[in-house]
Amino acid sequence: MYRMYAAGVTKWQKHIGQTHRDVSGWVRQIAFDAMTNHRFVTHDRLVQETEFSSGHGVIVNFGTQPHAIPDGPVLPSQAYVTFRFAAVGQRNHSQPVVPLQPR
Numbered sequence: 108m109y110r111m112y113a114a115g116v117t118k119w120q121k122h123i124g125q126t127h128r129d130v131s132g133w134v135r136q137i138a139f140d141a142m143t144n145h146r147f148v149t150h151d152r153l154v155q156e157t158e159f160s161s162g163h164g165v166i167v168n169f170g171t172q173p174h175a176i177p178d179g180p181v182l183p184s185q186a187y188v189t190f191r192f193a194a195v196g197q198r199n200h201s202q203p204v205v206p207l208q209p210r
Contacts, residue, residue: 133163133165141159142160143158153168153169163189163191164189165188168182168183168184168185176188178198180202183206186204188204188205
C-alpha cells in the first residue's frame with residue numbers, strides 16, 4: 108500500500124512498479140491469511156520474519172549487512188526471501204532472494 112501526493116508519484120513510480128512485479132504473485136497467495144507470528148530476528152530489528160496461517164512466510168533484511176538464515180540462504184542486505192513450511196520446523200525457501208532496491 109502506498110500513500111503519497113501527486114509530486115511523489117513521479118519520484119517513486121519505478122520503485123513502486125518493481126515492487127509490484129516482485130511481490131504481487133506472492134501477496135495473492137497470502138492476501139486472505141491471518142498473520143500468525145511476527146518477530147525481530149536481530150536485536151537491531153533490521154531483520155524481521157512474518158508467518159501466515161497458510162504456512163507461508165517472509166524474512167526481510169532492512170539492514171546494510173548480509174544475514175545468514177540458520178535453515179536457509181544468506182540474506183543480502185536490502186533483500187527478502189519467502190518460505191513455506193514443509194513440515195513442523197522445516198521450511199522451503201524461495202529462490203532467488205529478491206532485492207528490495209529497484210533494479
